[in-house]
Amino acid sequence: MEIQEKPKATVQDAIALLTGLPEGDSEEACIDRLQGVEQAKRILAAVQSEDTHKFTQRRKARECQLGVPTSLQLKGIEAEVGLARGESPYVGAALTHTAIALHTVLPNTLAALSQGVLSEYHARLVAQQTNHLSDEHRREIDAAIARRLGGASSSQLRNLVQGHAYRLDRQASEQRAEKNKRGRRVYTDPASDGQVYVTAEIPTLQGLAILDTLTKLTNKRISSGEMLDAQGQPLTRDQIMADIFVELLTGQTTADAVTGEVVVLMHDTTFFGDDDLPAWIPGHGPLPAGAVKHWLSDPAAATFFRRMYTRPTDGQLVAMESTRRRFPDGLAKMLKIREDICATPWCNGPFQESDHRHRRADGGPTSWVNATGLCKRCNQRKENRGWSYTGTPDELIVTTPTGHSYTVGTRPPLAEIRYWDSDPPPDNLRVDIGWPSVDVTWATAA
Known part of the structure; x- marks a missing residue:
């Protein structure tokens, strides 16, 4: 316990010092304090990267001592870093790779971050844009861009790093472009107030060709005088282009006449x-x-x-009307409604697999109480040594190999928005940081 409490107490002292800084008594003083705190954040990000790097080194050394095969070493470590920082496993992986790069092949970038000159985002950008290169080329680029660190914008820095990468290893860059082409995809992300982003990751030339086609069709429609909607209201150029985009992809005569299956939950x-x-x-x-x-x-x-049945006290889903006899199908639908996305704390991955918290191979039942909805990566990661997923239909407890536990509520999203007359959980049981609320329990010595 002493080993863990000393670093925590020191960090808490630092937090108290920073939050106790005197407020600015003028506009200039407010900007001065803003700059100073930003520099402190960057320096602390360098400290976090050092801890992340040392963590990976110590985990690898211990697994080598245990005789863990090289191919199985460091499994799930990116999720542990993500959980510790309140981020998704995807972000945790980026932070882990950045930390390793900073402390092995990017000394100038690390120095700029440690001095508070460079932001953590820009440090990640340098690491990510060079991760396909050899260590020698990464060090060369790190030295070449040193004078620009802290002065270049993110776009300028990205273009500068990419330019050096193309110059130093043309073959690797071309291979990476071909690999990215094989990974082309289309996906959606929520936008604001009833809108959605439809994003396509495709080769540059194809993307430019699509935009050129949309531009030409938009110009043609405008020149023909078709600039009113069904209610007779004038349409902007952007609205016309968006409508043509939908019409082309769906084959419909108008953008509003699209067909498709959409599940909508409504109280x-x-x-x-x-x-x-x-x-x-x-x-x-x-x-x-x-x-x-x-x-x-x-x-x-x-x-x-289709009707769903919820507890009147808090809105937790307890049953759903079904026209099918196979219970697993109904259970999967209930899980998708309850979890909405992957249930792992801070993971933004989509719901993809219904998982047994207590493994079925170990006697775990296929039931609502023992079920969790996860993305594929989290479902695979939890099978690594030292991980466990436990809890109830109302909460999920994720415990990592270091003994740290992360508890997240698992009520349906609408139940978190609606006001309920029931008593809320005691304040000492969880820290409310928005939905889902997360309770972090630090490991204690045996």
Whole structure:
């Protein structure tokens, strides 16, 4: 316990010192304090990178002593770093790779970060844009850009690093471009107020060709005078281009006439009444109640309704009406509604697999109580040595190989937005940081 408490106490002292700085008594003083705190954040980011690097070194040394095969060493370590920093495993991996690079092949970048000259984001950018190169070339680029660190914008820095990379190893850059081409994909991310981003990762020339085609079709429609919507309201150039984008991809004659299957969750007080509680699309997020009701009332929309049953005290899902006999299908649907996305704390991955918290091979039942919805990576990661996922339908407890535990609530998203008359959990049980609330329990000595 003493080993863990001393560093924690020292960090708490530093936090108290920074938060206790006197407030600025003028505009100039406010900017001075803003700059000073930003420099401190960057220096602390360098300290975090050192801890991350030492953590990976010590884990690797211990696994070597235990005789763990090289191919199985450091498994899940990126998720441990992510959990410790309140980030997703994806961000944890980027932070881990950056820390290792800073302390092995990017000494100038590390120095700039340690001095508070460079931001952590820019340090990550340098590490990520050089990770396909040899150690020798990474060191050469690090030296070549040293004078620009802290002075270049993110775009300037990215272009500078890429330019050096293309010059030093043309073959590696071309191989990376080909690899990225094989990884082309299309995905969506929630935007604001009922909108969504549709993003395509495709080769540059193809992307430019698509935009050129949309531009030409937009110009043609504008020149023909088609600049009014169905209600006779004028359309902007951007609106016309967006409509053409939808029409081309769906094959519909108008953008509003799209077809597709969309699962929408809505509380009965909203669906049948005037409650302001928003609707929710699993994996996407909330939508304004009125917009969804207007959408569902469209006579051209084919709709199917299924009832779900929740606890009246807190909205936890307990059952769902089903027309199918196979329970696993219903369980998977209930899990997707409850978890919305991967249940692992801070993971933004999509719900992809229904997992047994207590492994089925060890006698774990296929049941609501023993089920968790995870993304594929988290489901695979939890099988590594030292990991465990436990809990109840109301919460998930993730314990890592170092003994640190992270507890996250697992009520359906709409249940977290709606006000309930039931008593909230005691304040001493969790720290409220928004949905989902997360309780971090530090490991204690045996």
